Amino acid sequence: GQNIDQPTEMTATEGAIVQINCTYQTSGFNGLFWYQQHAGEAPTFLSYNVLDGLEEKGRFSSFLSRSKGYSYLLLKELQMKDSASYLCAAKGSGAGSYQLTFGKGTKLSVIP
């Protein structure tokens, strides 16, 4: 089975740094995606980690530890437009390699 856990809501201040955690338990695993979803809009791709370690992409970074079943998304220099839901999704392996299992999403509110 698949189980993805992430916090429901977080609040952070404009200009600050926030870390959104995700833990997963999956029967097959071949990578971890992060998507951003503004209210009423499509999820948009942020990052994909398949190897352990930190991937940096501008203000956003994503980390994966396969041995711990753990990932986080790090957002630096927060801007008001970063207020959105952040979805963690585990990618299956083998015959399920196309399949993404999503968490419920973390709603981030950035305040002035």
Place this chain on the structure above:
Amino acid sequence: EAGVVQSPRYKIIEKKQPVAFWCNPISGHNTLYWYRQNLGQGPELLIRYENEEAVDDSQLPKDRFSAERLKGVDSTLKIQPAELGDSAVYLCASSPRQGSDTQYFGPGTRLTVL
């Protein structure tokens, strides 16, 4: 490059009525997905197409839901008859090839069943 296109964006119907959603994937993307996203939840896969073939429809409630992708490009998802519990956002996504890493999502159709 145009993204995934879906229509309509919003639909309100009464229960027991039929409804259909349309999706046009990114040009050249062979794999197409339909997801359902309930309020406060992540998307859940309903069906996956490789070209015109439905290769995974195990999560599709087949008593009332149907889908087609006749020419391997556009796709339609239908619900007949709709129930109150079908109220959700229906998302379409596409990816370039089988097992490709990144899925690109459309804006979704928000369905309200009264």
